[in-house]
Amino acid sequence: MAYTASRKLDELKPSEIVKELDKYIIGQKQAKRTIAVAIRNRTRRKRLPLEIRDEVSPKNIIMIGPTGVGKTEIARRIAKLSNAPFIKVEATKYTEVGYVGRDVESIIRDLMSIAVQQVKAELAEREQEKVALRVEERLLDILLPQVKEDPSVDIIPVGSSYTDSQKTTRERFRQMLRDGKFDEREVEINVQSRKRVGIEVLGQPNMEELQDAMQSIGSIFGNGKGHNRKLTVKRAREIFTEEETEKAVDTDRAIDEAKERVEQMGIVFIDEIDKVAKSGGSGGGIDVSREGVQRDILPIIEGTSVSTKWGVVDTTHILFIASGAFHVSKPSDLIPELQGRFPLRVELDDLKAEDFYRILTEPANAITMQYRELLKTEG
Known part of the structure; x- marks a missing residue:
């Protein structure tokens, strides 16, 4: 590639x-x-x-x-x-x-x-809109479980056989969700277990490969398991975003690149x-x-x-x-x-007095500029 x-x-x-x-x-x-x-x-x-x-x-x-x-x-x-x-x-x-x-x-x-x-972050950014839509649909399915006809479908297709009333309700909830009105509401979601072996051994050759192998074994035993948790919609959105981003990013492509x-x-x-x-x-x-x-x-x-x-x-x-x-x-x-x-x-070259003055005033990220921007936040 x-x-x-x-x-x-x-x-x-x-x-x-x-x-x-x-x-x-x-x-x-x-x-x-x-x-x-x-x-x-x-x-x-x-x-x-x-x-x-x-x-x-x-x-x-x-x-x-x-x-x-x-x-x-x-x-x-x-x-x-x-x-x-x-x-x-x-x-x-x-x-x-x-x-x-x-x-x-x-x-x-x-x-x-x-x-x-780095590459995964770039690929995830390209899929950001699709991920946001999938997360939104998953949250709506939890907030409006009776509206979803098929529990195996994550995204509701356009032209589905919902009544006008159901469609209107879902769109109204969608707007409220986007406005943050449900952020503090508690919902129950299934959270996948992410067990990792946190062992770090230094001082011997190839020990880091052993650590990676142990982490892989831990992830294998943890895959597919989950437990229900009550979380706010805001926190659930974060978890769903992580899950959907992981699904959206082609790991093999990321590794090759x-x-x-x-x-x-x-x-x-x-x-x-x-x-x-x-x-x-x-x-x-x-x-x-x-x-x-x-x-x-x-x-x-x-x-x-x-x-x-x-x-x-x-x-x-x-x-x-x-x-x-x-x-x-x-x-x-x-x-x-x-x-x-x-x-x-x-x-x-060694820095001189005039260099220190220029360092404080000229660079795009000069410390004086940083403090000026910080103070602007106080109005």
């Missing part, structure tokens, strides 16, 4: 992408240009012949600069602009396989999870990469462990297949952006293989 990319971004040149970033981020022109070119190259790659396309790999980036200069925000904004799956992780949260910590492949599993939810997005447009932001570099080239047990983390991260950056509960994900064309302050260590303290996988390096 073809990836549904943001048309707006596909039409933007690097200079125009920089202008979009300028709306939210002050300064850091070089970092913006570097990111913009990397993103534009993804659009260019999609236009290449198939035999060449797979040979073009993303140019991963290391951003160097102290905390607060805009490293994370640049990556987050570009992901939002491109409608790409995005995840931010901290390198220090991941340790060598077999030690306490998370397996680095969980980065890709988490990214895939984000993408699936999410997988395509992750593989072709996914962005992984690895923060604090400097914390897993050797400190000034020294040796010792801590540095050995840090090197182990780097070697574990290396395969997913080089391109490998990661098993997830939605299928196998190829990481070859995922864009990786690493960042760090590098106060103690230097990018050259990373293992050579990892350095080679981040061909682009950009140093972000």
Whole structure:
């Protein structure tokens, strides 16, 4: 299935992408240009012949600069602009396989999870009107049970054999329902049980797959069971909306599209990469462990297949952006293989007094603007 990319971004040149970033981020022109070119190259790659396309790999980036200069925000904004799956992780949260910590492949599993939810939300939005209609009909069937002729039919077809009086009553109730006049009325509905196994085990490889399997087993035993509950119409509407949305969204389609997005447009932001570099080239047990983390991260950056509960994900064309302050260590303290996988390096400028003033006044989401809008709500 073809990836549904943001048309707006596909039409933007690097200079125009920089202008979009300028709306939210002050300064850091070089970092913006570097990111913009990397993103534009993804659009260019999609236009290449198939035999060449797979040979073009993303140019991963290391951003160097102290905390607060805009490293994370640049990556987050570009992901939002491109409608790409995005995840931010901290390198220090991941340790060598077999030690306490998370397996680095969980980065890709988490990214895939984000993408699936993102696509499902988009598909649900397209079905919003149909879902609202089905929910409305289900509520009317509860409020007016005698009007419904066939209990197996969820939606009353147009032209059914109701009397004019029954039709009038149903439409009158429909309008009252839309006006919220029944919101606090209690009704009895059948609520499906949603049992989930809430076990999380860290520190051993493949434990997250075990957790997913246990959740699947729990959902199997819970399926088909339900119990009657008395709820307000307002709450019943929320539950019915969830149920009808789940029915309306094609899960297989969502998974296929999410997988395509992750593989072709996914962005992984690895923060604090400097914390897993050797400190000034020294040796010792801590540095050995840090090197182990780097070697574990290396395969997913080089391109490998990661098993997830939605299928196998190829990481070859995922864009990786690493960042760090590098106060103690230097990018050259990373293992050579990892350095080679981040061909682009950009140093972000330190913020000055005038930059802080501009940050407070110029961005579209400036904090002063946020408080101004909040105060407007007080009249």
